[in-house]
Amino acid sequence: MKYNCLIVDDEKLLADSTAEYFNLFGVSTTVVYGADECRSFFKDNTAELILLDINLEDGSGFDLCRKLRQTTNIPILFISARTSDDDKIVALNIGGDDYVQKPYSLGVLLAKVKAVLKRFGKACDAGYSDGYLTVDFAAKQAYVGGNLIKLTALEYKLLSYLIENKGKVVSKKELFERVWEDKFTGDGTLNVHIRRLREAIEKNPNNPEYILTVWGDGYKFAGGNQ
Protein backbone atom coordinates (compact mmCIF):
# COMPACT_ATOMS: atom_id res chain seq x y z
CA MET A 1 0.00 0.00 0.00
CA LYS A 2 1.15 3.49 -0.69
CA TYR A 3 0.56 6.60 1.36
CA ASN A 4 1.25 10.15 0.43
CA CYS A 5 2.13 11.25 3.89
CA LEU A 6 3.34 9.58 7.06
CA ILE A 7 3.11 11.22 10.46
CA VAL A 8 5.50 9.95 13.12
CA ASP A 9 4.45 11.36 16.47
CA ASP A 10 3.61 9.93 19.85
CA GLU A 11 1.17 12.67 20.70
CA LYS A 12 -1.67 10.53 19.49
CA LEU A 13 -4.43 13.06 19.73
CA LEU A 14 -2.63 15.68 17.73
CA ALA A 15 -1.27 13.24 15.18
CA ASP A 16 -4.63 11.61 14.61
CA SER A 17 -6.48 14.85 14.19
CA THR A 18 -3.82 16.11 11.80
CA ALA A 19 -4.14 12.96 9.73
CA GLU A 20 -7.90 13.27 9.75
CA TYR A 21 -7.68 16.84 8.57
CA PHE A 22 -5.19 15.94 5.86
CA ASN A 23 -7.26 13.03 4.61
CA LEU A 24 -10.28 15.29 4.48
CA PHE A 25 -8.43 17.69 2.23
CA GLY A 26 -7.01 15.20 -0.19
CA VAL A 27 -3.66 14.23 1.26
CA SER A 28 -3.88 10.58 2.16
CA THR A 29 -2.11 10.22 5.46
CA THR A 30 -1.28 7.53 7.94
CA VAL A 31 0.11 7.76 11.46
CA VAL A 32 2.65 5.78 13.42
CA TYR A 33 3.37 6.52 17.05
CA GLY A 34 7.06 5.81 17.38
CA ALA A 35 10.43 5.18 15.79
CA ASP A 36 10.11 1.40 15.81
CA GLU A 37 6.69 1.56 14.26
CA CYS A 38 8.08 3.87 11.62
CA ARG A 39 10.86 1.47 10.71
CA SER A 40 8.47 -1.42 10.37
CA PHE A 41 6.10 0.73 8.34
CA PHE A 42 8.79 1.18 5.73
CA LYS A 43 9.38 -2.53 5.44
CA ASP A 44 6.10 -2.97 3.62
CA ASN A 45 5.06 0.55 2.68
CA THR A 46 6.28 3.73 1.18
CA ALA A 47 5.40 7.35 1.70
CA GLU A 48 6.09 10.46 -0.29
CA LEU A 49 6.58 12.71 2.71
CA ILE A 50 7.26 12.29 6.41
CA LEU A 51 6.19 14.54 9.25
CA LEU A 52 8.56 13.58 12.00
CA ASP A 53 8.44 14.58 15.63
CA ILE A 54 11.83 15.08 17.27
CA ASN A 55 10.91 13.79 20.72
CA LEU A 56 9.68 10.27 20.38
CA GLU A 57 9.19 8.01 23.37
CA ASP A 58 11.27 5.26 21.83
CA GLY A 59 14.03 7.29 20.24
CA SER A 60 15.13 10.56 18.75
CA GLY A 61 13.61 11.87 15.55
CA PHE A 62 17.05 13.05 14.54
CA ASP A 63 18.45 9.54 14.71
CA LEU A 64 15.50 8.22 12.79
CA CYS A 65 16.03 10.87 10.12
CA ARG A 66 19.70 9.99 9.76
CA LYS A 67 18.79 6.36 9.35
CA LEU A 68 16.07 7.08 6.82
CA ARG A 69 18.39 9.29 4.83
CA GLN A 70 20.70 6.34 4.23
CA THR A 71 18.09 4.71 2.09
CA THR A 72 15.59 7.31 1.01
CA ASN A 73 15.48 10.79 -0.29
CA ILE A 74 11.87 11.63 0.44
CA PRO A 75 11.07 14.94 2.09
CA ILE A 76 11.20 14.93 5.87
CA LEU A 77 9.50 17.75 7.75
CA PHE A 78 10.32 17.93 11.42
CA ILE A 79 7.64 18.95 13.86
CA SER A 80 8.50 19.74 17.41
CA ALA A 81 7.67 21.85 20.41
CA ARG A 82 11.34 22.67 20.81
CA THR A 83 12.04 26.29 20.11
CA SER A 84 15.81 26.38 20.09
CA ASP A 85 17.52 27.60 16.95
CA ASP A 86 20.14 24.92 17.35
CA ASP A 87 17.52 22.22 17.03
CA LYS A 88 16.21 23.79 13.87
CA ILE A 89 19.69 24.01 12.39
CA VAL A 90 20.48 20.41 13.25
CA ALA A 91 17.18 19.32 11.75
CA LEU A 92 17.95 21.04 8.49
CA ASN A 93 21.56 19.91 8.41
CA ILE A 94 20.91 16.21 8.80
CA GLY A 95 18.67 16.14 5.77
CA GLY A 96 15.42 17.55 7.05
CA ASP A 97 13.51 19.68 4.60
CA ASP A 98 11.75 21.91 7.07
CA TYR A 99 11.08 22.52 10.70
CA VAL A 100 7.56 23.22 11.91
CA GLN A 101 6.92 24.57 15.35
CA LYS A 102 4.25 23.06 17.60
CA PRO A 103 1.57 24.06 18.04
CA TYR A 104 1.02 24.37 14.34
CA SER A 105 -1.88 25.57 12.29
CA LEU A 106 -3.47 22.71 10.43
CA GLY A 107 -4.20 24.94 7.46
CA VAL A 108 -0.65 26.20 7.19
CA LEU A 109 0.83 22.75 7.69
CA LEU A 110 -1.42 21.29 5.01
CA ALA A 111 -0.47 24.08 2.60
CA LYS A 112 3.17 23.40 3.32
CA VAL A 113 2.80 19.67 2.83
CA LYS A 114 0.93 20.20 -0.41
CA ALA A 115 3.62 22.59 -1.62
CA VAL A 116 6.34 20.05 -0.87
CA LEU A 117 4.40 17.19 -2.45
CA LYS A 118 3.89 19.33 -5.53
CA ARG A 119 7.60 20.02 -5.72
CA PHE A 120 8.66 16.44 -5.25
CA GLY A 121 5.79 14.82 -7.01
CA LYS A 122 7.88 14.20 -10.05
CA ALA A 123 10.89 12.91 -8.21
CA CYS A 124 8.94 10.43 -6.14
CA ASP A 125 7.16 8.73 -8.96
CA ALA A 126 6.25 5.13 -9.12
CA GLY A 127 8.58 4.01 -11.84
CA TYR A 128 8.89 4.11 -15.58
CA SER A 129 6.73 2.93 -18.38
CA ASP A 130 6.46 3.21 -22.11
CA GLY A 131 4.80 0.64 -24.29
CA TYR A 132 7.78 -1.69 -24.17
CA LEU A 133 9.66 -1.31 -20.90
CA THR A 134 7.97 -0.99 -17.54
CA VAL A 135 9.71 -0.62 -14.21
CA ASP A 136 7.64 -0.71 -11.07
CA PHE A 137 9.53 0.83 -8.16
CA ALA A 138 7.10 -0.37 -5.53
CA ALA A 139 7.21 -3.99 -6.67
CA LYS A 140 10.84 -3.73 -7.73
CA GLN A 141 10.03 -5.47 -10.93
CA ALA A 142 10.60 -4.82 -14.58
CA TYR A 143 8.58 -5.91 -17.59
CA VAL A 144 9.68 -6.07 -21.18
CA GLY A 145 6.97 -6.35 -23.78
CA GLY A 146 4.49 -7.15 -21.03
CA ASN A 147 6.53 -10.01 -19.61
CA LEU A 148 8.17 -9.97 -16.22
CA ILE A 149 11.91 -10.21 -16.60
CA LYS A 150 14.36 -11.54 -14.12
CA LEU A 151 16.86 -9.06 -12.75
CA THR A 152 19.35 -9.61 -9.98
CA ALA A 153 19.25 -7.23 -7.03
CA LEU A 154 22.24 -5.36 -8.36
CA GLU A 155 20.86 -5.11 -11.85
CA TYR A 156 17.60 -3.74 -10.55
CA LYS A 157 19.39 -1.23 -8.38
CA LEU A 158 21.48 -0.09 -11.30
CA LEU A 159 18.47 0.22 -13.56
CA SER A 160 16.34 2.06 -11.05
CA TYR A 161 19.11 4.48 -10.23
CA LEU A 162 19.55 5.30 -13.87
CA ILE A 163 15.79 5.75 -14.25
CA GLU A 164 15.64 8.02 -11.22
CA ASN A 165 18.08 10.19 -13.12
CA LYS A 166 16.38 9.79 -16.44
CA GLY A 167 17.83 12.14 -19.02
CA LYS A 168 20.78 12.99 -16.84
CA VAL A 169 24.27 11.65 -17.22
CA VAL A 170 25.25 9.50 -14.28
CA SER A 171 29.00 9.26 -13.91
CA LYS A 172 30.71 5.97 -13.23
CA LYS A 173 31.92 7.41 -9.97
CA GLU A 174 28.38 8.23 -8.92
CA LEU A 175 27.19 4.77 -9.87
CA PHE A 176 29.81 3.16 -7.68
CA GLU A 177 28.84 5.45 -4.86
CA ARG A 178 25.14 4.87 -5.11
CA VAL A 179 24.67 1.42 -6.56
CA TRP A 180 27.74 -0.29 -5.17
CA GLU A 181 27.64 1.74 -1.98
CA ASP A 182 31.15 3.05 -2.41
CA LYS A 183 32.76 -0.29 -3.09
CA PHE A 184 34.76 0.51 -6.17
CA THR A 185 35.60 -2.70 -7.94
CA GLY A 186 36.86 -1.37 -11.23
CA ASP A 187 35.29 -0.14 -14.42
CA GLY A 188 35.25 -3.64 -15.82
CA THR A 189 32.58 -4.57 -13.31
CA LEU A 190 30.40 -1.74 -14.45
CA ASN A 191 30.87 -2.63 -18.12
CA VAL A 192 29.75 -6.15 -17.49
CA HIS A 193 26.67 -5.19 -15.50
CA ILE A 194 25.65 -2.60 -18.03
CA ARG A 195 25.92 -5.21 -20.73
CA ARG A 196 23.81 -7.67 -18.73
CA LEU A 197 21.19 -5.02 -18.14
CA ARG A 198 21.17 -4.19 -21.82
CA GLU A 199 20.75 -7.82 -22.69
CA ALA A 200 17.80 -7.91 -20.35
CA ILE A 201 15.94 -4.81 -21.47
CA GLU A 202 17.15 -3.64 -24.85
CA LYS A 203 15.61 -4.79 -28.08
CA ASN A 204 19.09 -4.78 -29.55
CA PRO A 205 21.82 -4.66 -26.89
CA ASN A 206 24.38 -3.72 -29.51
CA ASN A 207 22.47 -0.59 -30.34
CA PRO A 208 20.91 0.42 -27.05
CA GLU A 209 17.93 2.75 -26.86
CA TYR A 210 17.56 2.96 -23.11
CA ILE A 211 20.97 2.78 -21.53
CA LEU A 212 23.28 5.01 -23.48
CA THR A 213 26.98 5.28 -22.83
CA VAL A 214 28.37 8.76 -22.38
CA TRP A 215 31.97 8.53 -23.37
CA GLY A 216 34.47 9.52 -20.73
CA ASP A 217 31.77 10.05 -18.15
CA GLY A 218 29.22 7.37 -17.51
CA TYR A 219 25.78 6.27 -18.62
CA LYS A 220 22.39 7.77 -19.16
CA PHE A 221 18.89 6.41 -19.21
CA ALA A 222 17.01 7.82 -22.15
CA GLY A 223 13.35 6.94 -22.04
CA GLY A 224 12.15 6.97 -25.62
CA ASN A 225 13.87 10.20 -26.51
CA GLN A 226 17.55 10.40 -27.33
Place this chain on the structure above:
Amino acid sequence: MKYNCLIVDDEKLLADSTAEYFNLFGVSTTVVYGADECRSFFKDNTAELILLDINLEDGSGFDLCRKLRQTTNIPILFISARTSDDDKIVALNIGGDDYVQKPYSLGVLLAKVKAVLKRFGKACDAGYSDGYLTVDFAAKQAYVGGNLIKLTALEYKLLSYLIENKGKVVSKKELFERVWEDKFTGDGTLNVHIRRLREAIEKNPNNPEYILTVWGDGYKFAGGNQ
Protein backbone atom coordinates in the same frame (compact mmCIF):
# COMPACT_ATOMS: atom_id res chain seq x y z
CA MET B 1 26.49 36.60 -13.82
CA LYS B 2 25.12 33.91 -11.60
CA TYR B 3 24.12 34.15 -7.99
CA ASN B 4 23.05 31.39 -5.71
CA CYS B 5 20.60 33.49 -3.79
CA LEU B 6 18.67 36.68 -4.40
CA ILE B 7 17.13 38.69 -1.59
CA VAL B 8 14.24 40.96 -2.52
CA ASP B 9 13.47 43.24 0.41
CA ASP B 10 13.20 46.97 0.92
CA GLU B 11 14.39 46.81 4.50
CA LYS B 12 17.90 47.58 3.36
CA LEU B 13 19.66 47.14 6.65
CA LEU B 14 18.24 43.70 7.28
CA ALA B 15 18.63 42.56 3.69
CA ASP B 16 22.22 43.71 3.46
CA SER B 17 23.29 42.13 6.70
CA THR B 18 21.58 38.90 5.72
CA ALA B 19 23.42 38.89 2.43
CA GLU B 20 26.70 39.64 4.17
CA TYR B 21 26.13 36.74 6.54
CA PHE B 22 25.22 34.40 3.69
CA ASN B 23 28.23 35.39 1.63
CA LEU B 24 30.44 34.81 4.62
CA PHE B 25 29.15 31.28 4.95
CA GLY B 26 29.45 30.26 1.36
CA VAL B 27 26.10 31.14 -0.17
CA SER B 28 26.79 33.82 -2.73
CA THR B 29 24.00 36.31 -2.35
CA THR B 30 22.91 39.57 -3.89
CA VAL B 31 20.20 42.01 -2.84
CA VAL B 32 17.63 44.05 -4.70
CA TYR B 33 15.36 46.47 -2.91
CA GLY B 34 12.14 46.25 -4.85
CA ALA B 35 9.95 44.43 -7.36
CA ASP B 36 11.11 46.47 -10.33
CA GLU B 37 14.73 45.94 -9.46
CA CYS B 38 14.03 42.24 -9.16
CA ARG B 39 12.51 42.07 -12.61
CA SER B 40 15.44 43.86 -14.20
CA PHE B 41 17.85 41.63 -12.28
CA PHE B 42 16.43 38.60 -14.03
CA LYS B 43 16.94 40.12 -17.45
CA ASP B 44 20.69 39.62 -17.22
CA ASN B 45 21.15 37.33 -14.25
CA THR B 46 19.95 34.16 -12.70
CA ALA B 47 19.61 32.94 -9.17
CA GLU B 48 18.98 29.54 -7.71
CA LEU B 49 16.81 30.72 -4.87
CA ILE B 50 14.82 33.82 -4.00
CA LEU B 51 14.11 35.24 -0.58
CA LEU B 52 11.11 37.44 -1.20
CA ASP B 53 9.54 39.94 1.12
CA ILE B 54 5.76 40.22 0.83
CA ASN B 55 5.49 43.96 1.51
CA LEU B 56 7.54 45.80 -1.03
CA GLU B 57 7.29 49.53 -1.50
CA ASP B 58 6.75 49.20 -5.19
CA GLY B 59 4.48 46.18 -5.27
CA SER B 60 3.33 43.00 -3.61
CA GLY B 61 5.66 40.07 -3.21
CA PHE B 62 2.73 37.81 -4.00
CA ASP B 63 2.24 39.43 -7.38
CA LEU B 64 5.94 39.22 -8.08
CA CYS B 65 5.92 35.54 -7.18
CA ARG B 66 3.00 34.82 -9.50
CA LYS B 67 4.82 36.58 -12.29
CA LEU B 68 8.08 34.77 -11.64
CA ARG B 69 6.30 31.45 -11.56
CA GLN B 70 5.20 31.96 -15.13
CA THR B 71 8.75 31.65 -16.30
CA THR B 72 10.79 30.00 -13.60
CA ASN B 73 10.58 27.16 -11.20
CA ILE B 74 13.29 28.18 -8.80
CA PRO B 75 12.56 28.00 -5.08
CA ILE B 76 10.94 31.08 -3.62
CA LEU B 77 11.02 31.57 0.14
CA PHE B 78 8.79 34.29 1.45
CA ILE B 79 9.93 36.40 4.33
CA SER B 80 7.56 38.72 6.08
CA ALA B 81 6.58 40.28 9.35
CA ARG B 82 2.99 39.32 8.73
CA THR B 83 1.81 36.70 11.15
CA SER B 84 -1.53 35.75 9.72
CA ASP B 85 -2.06 32.14 8.77
CA ASP B 86 -3.92 33.24 5.68
CA ASP B 87 -0.86 34.99 4.36
CA LYS B 88 1.21 31.89 4.90
CA ILE B 89 -1.32 29.74 3.11
CA VAL B 90 -1.53 32.13 0.17
CA ALA B 91 2.25 32.26 -0.02
CA LEU B 92 2.48 28.48 -0.23
CA ASN B 93 -0.42 28.16 -2.63
CA ILE B 94 0.87 30.55 -5.25
CA GLY B 95 4.08 28.63 -5.64
CA GLY B 96 6.11 29.71 -2.66
CA ASP B 97 8.28 27.04 -1.12
CA ASP B 98 8.32 28.32 2.39
CA TYR B 99 7.31 31.14 4.63
CA VAL B 100 9.78 32.59 7.09
CA GLN B 101 8.64 34.88 9.85
CA LYS B 102 10.44 38.13 10.57
CA PRO B 103 12.43 38.61 12.66
CA TYR B 104 14.33 35.53 11.63
CA SER B 105 17.46 33.91 12.97
CA LEU B 106 20.28 34.22 10.47
CA GLY B 107 21.60 30.81 11.39
CA VAL B 108 18.27 29.08 10.89
CA LEU B 109 17.57 30.93 7.68
CA LEU B 110 20.97 30.02 6.30
CA ALA B 111 20.45 26.39 7.23
CA LYS B 112 17.08 26.46 5.51
CA VAL B 113 18.49 28.09 2.41
CA LYS B 114 21.31 25.60 2.27
CA ALA B 115 18.87 22.73 2.64
CA VAL B 116 16.76 24.03 -0.22
CA LEU B 117 19.79 24.70 -2.41
CA LYS B 118 21.00 21.21 -1.71
CA ARG B 119 17.66 19.79 -2.79
CA PHE B 120 17.26 21.94 -5.83
CA GLY B 121 20.85 22.70 -6.62
CA LYS B 122 21.12 20.14 -9.33
CA ALA B 123 17.86 20.92 -11.02
CA CYS B 124 18.36 24.66 -11.12
CA ASP B 125 21.75 25.13 -12.75
CA ALA B 126 19.87 24.88 -15.99
CA GLY B 127 22.64 25.95 -18.29
CA TYR B 128 22.43 28.27 -21.25
CA SER B 129 19.84 28.94 -23.85
CA ASP B 130 19.09 31.39 -26.58
CA GLY B 131 16.99 30.60 -29.59
CA TYR B 132 19.79 28.74 -31.32
CA LEU B 133 22.14 27.17 -28.81
CA THR B 134 20.97 25.35 -25.71
CA VAL B 135 23.19 23.71 -23.13
CA ASP B 136 21.59 21.54 -20.50
CA PHE B 137 23.93 21.11 -17.54
CA ALA B 138 21.91 18.35 -15.93
CA ALA B 139 21.77 16.17 -18.99
CA LYS B 140 25.22 17.31 -20.10
CA GLN B 141 23.81 17.83 -23.54
CA ALA B 142 23.82 20.63 -26.06
CA TYR B 143 21.31 21.43 -28.76
CA VAL B 144 21.87 23.50 -31.85
CA GLY B 145 18.79 24.70 -33.66
CA GLY B 146 16.74 22.27 -31.61
CA ASN B 147 18.84 19.24 -32.49
CA LEU B 148 20.94 17.31 -30.07
CA ILE B 149 24.58 17.52 -31.02
CA LYS B 150 27.30 15.10 -30.14
CA LEU B 151 30.07 16.41 -27.92
CA THR B 152 32.91 14.47 -26.37
CA ALA B 153 33.35 14.65 -22.61
CA LEU B 154 36.22 17.07 -23.03
CA GLU B 155 34.36 19.24 -25.48
CA TYR B 156 31.39 19.43 -23.19
CA LYS B 157 33.60 20.28 -20.24
CA LEU B 158 35.27 23.02 -22.22
CA LEU B 159 31.98 24.47 -23.39
CA SER B 160 30.36 24.39 -19.99
CA TYR B 161 33.37 26.01 -18.37
CA LEU B 162 33.29 28.82 -20.89
CA ILE B 163 29.56 29.24 -20.35
CA GLU B 164 29.99 29.34 -16.60
CA ASN B 165 32.24 32.29 -17.25
CA LYS B 166 30.05 33.84 -19.91
CA GLY B 167 31.26 37.27 -20.92
CA LYS B 168 34.55 36.87 -19.11
CA VAL B 169 37.85 36.10 -20.74
CA VAL B 170 39.13 32.71 -19.72
CA SER B 171 42.87 32.42 -20.14
CA LYS B 172 44.45 29.39 -21.72
CA LYS B 173 46.23 28.74 -18.45
CA GLU B 174 42.92 28.69 -16.61
CA LEU B 175 41.40 26.36 -19.16
CA PHE B 176 44.23 23.89 -18.74
CA GLU B 177 43.83 24.10 -15.00
CA ARG B 178 40.10 23.62 -14.97
CA VAL B 179 39.21 21.62 -18.04
CA TRP B 180 42.37 19.56 -18.39
CA GLU B 181 42.82 19.33 -14.64
CA ASP B 182 46.30 20.82 -14.75
CA LYS B 183 47.64 18.59 -17.47
CA PHE B 184 49.22 21.10 -19.80
CA THR B 185 49.65 19.50 -23.18
CA GLY B 186 50.45 22.55 -25.29
CA ASP B 187 48.47 25.31 -26.90
CA GLY B 188 48.01 23.27 -30.02
CA THR B 189 45.72 20.96 -28.12
CA LEU B 190 43.53 23.83 -27.08
CA ASN B 191 43.38 25.23 -30.61
CA VAL B 192 42.19 21.94 -31.92
CA HIS B 193 39.51 21.48 -29.32
CA ILE B 194 38.27 25.01 -29.71
CA ARG B 195 37.96 24.44 -33.39
CA ARG B 196 36.04 21.21 -32.87
CA LEU B 197 33.70 22.96 -30.50
CA ARG B 198 33.17 25.76 -32.97
CA GLU B 199 32.41 23.28 -35.71
CA ALA B 200 29.84 21.76 -33.42
CA ILE B 201 28.02 24.86 -32.24
CA GLU B 202 28.81 27.83 -34.47
CA LYS B 203 26.74 28.72 -37.50
CA ASN B 204 29.96 29.66 -39.21
CA PRO B 205 33.04 28.31 -37.43
CA ASN B 206 35.26 30.68 -39.37
CA ASN B 207 33.43 33.64 -37.96
CA PRO B 208 32.44 32.54 -34.49
CA GLU B 209 29.66 34.21 -32.52
CA TYR B 210 29.86 32.21 -29.34
CA ILE B 211 33.44 31.26 -28.72
CA LEU B 212 35.57 34.30 -29.37
CA THR B 213 39.33 34.39 -29.48
CA VAL B 214 40.99 36.88 -27.17
CA TRP B 215 44.37 37.42 -28.67
CA GLY B 216 47.32 36.67 -26.43
CA ASP B 217 45.06 35.59 -23.60
CA GLY B 218 42.45 32.96 -24.19
CA TYR B 219 38.81 32.63 -25.14
CA LYS B 220 35.48 34.08 -24.18
CA PHE B 221 31.95 32.81 -24.44
CA ALA B 222 29.72 35.58 -25.69
CA GLY B 223 26.09 34.61 -25.52
CA GLY B 224 24.64 36.57 -28.40
CA ASN B 225 26.02 39.92 -27.20
CA GLN B 226 29.56 41.24 -27.56
Place this chain on the structure above:
DNA sequence: TTTTTTTGTGATAAAATCGTAATAGAATAT
Protein backbone atom coordinates in the same frame (compact mmCIF):
# COMPACT_ATOMS: atom_id res chain seq x y z
C1' DT C 1 27.71 -29.83 1.70
C1' DT C 2 26.33 -29.40 -2.82
C1' DT C 3 24.14 -26.91 -6.15
C1' DT C 4 22.71 -22.81 -8.12
C1' DT C 5 22.83 -18.07 -8.76
C1' DT C 6 25.05 -13.88 -8.66
C1' DT C 7 28.97 -10.96 -8.89
C1' DG C 8 33.70 -9.79 -10.05
C1' DT C 9 38.16 -10.49 -12.88
C1' DG C 10 41.26 -10.58 -16.60
C1' DA C 11 42.26 -10.94 -21.42
C1' DT C 12 41.27 -9.35 -25.81
C1' DA C 13 38.81 -6.77 -29.30
C1' DA C 14 36.69 -2.69 -30.87
C1' DA C 15 35.65 2.00 -30.81
C1' DA C 16 36.09 6.79 -29.91
C1' DT C 17 38.87 10.37 -28.40
C1' DC C 18 42.85 13.07 -27.82
C1' DG C 19 47.28 15.03 -28.78
C1' DT C 20 50.99 15.97 -32.15
C1' DA C 21 53.20 17.80 -35.93
C1' DA C 22 53.26 20.27 -39.96
C1' DT C 23 51.49 24.02 -42.43
C1' DA C 24 48.74 28.01 -43.32
C1' DG C 25 46.80 32.20 -41.83
C1' DA C 26 46.06 36.50 -38.70
C1' DA C 27 47.27 39.97 -35.69
C1' DT C 28 50.75 42.73 -33.63
C1' DA C 29 55.08 44.97 -33.26
C1' DT C 30 59.31 46.94 -35.23
Place this chain on the structure above:
DNA sequence: ATATTCTATTACGATTTTATCACAAAAAAA
Protein backbone atom coordinates in the same frame (compact mmCIF):
# COMPACT_ATOMS: atom_id res chain seq x y z
C1' DA D 1 56.69 46.36 -45.20
C1' DT D 2 58.70 42.80 -42.77
C1' DA D 3 59.46 39.96 -39.04
C1' DT D 4 57.54 37.92 -35.20
C1' DT D 5 54.27 35.97 -32.47
C1' DC D 6 50.11 33.87 -31.86
C1' DT D 7 46.08 31.22 -33.71
C1' DA D 8 43.57 28.10 -37.18
C1' DT D 9 43.34 24.07 -39.75
C1' DT D 10 44.23 19.45 -41.21
C1' DA D 11 45.27 14.62 -41.04
C1' DC D 12 46.91 10.79 -38.68
C1' DG D 13 48.54 7.71 -35.14
C1' DA D 14 48.80 6.87 -30.14
C1' DT D 15 46.15 6.59 -26.29
C1' DT D 16 42.29 6.01 -23.68
C1' DT D 17 37.89 4.16 -22.89
C1' DT D 18 34.33 0.86 -23.54
C1' DA D 19 32.48 -3.79 -25.09
C1' DT D 20 32.55 -8.55 -25.05
C1' DC D 21 33.65 -13.05 -23.63
C1' DA D 22 34.88 -16.86 -20.77
C1' DC D 23 35.80 -18.08 -16.42
C1' DA D 24 36.68 -17.70 -11.29
C1' DA D 25 35.18 -16.26 -6.88
C1' DA D 26 31.68 -15.35 -3.76
C1' DA D 27 27.17 -15.59 -2.03
C1' DA D 28 22.76 -17.66 -1.60
C1' DA D 29 19.73 -21.45 -1.85
C1' DA D 30 18.69 -26.22 -1.66
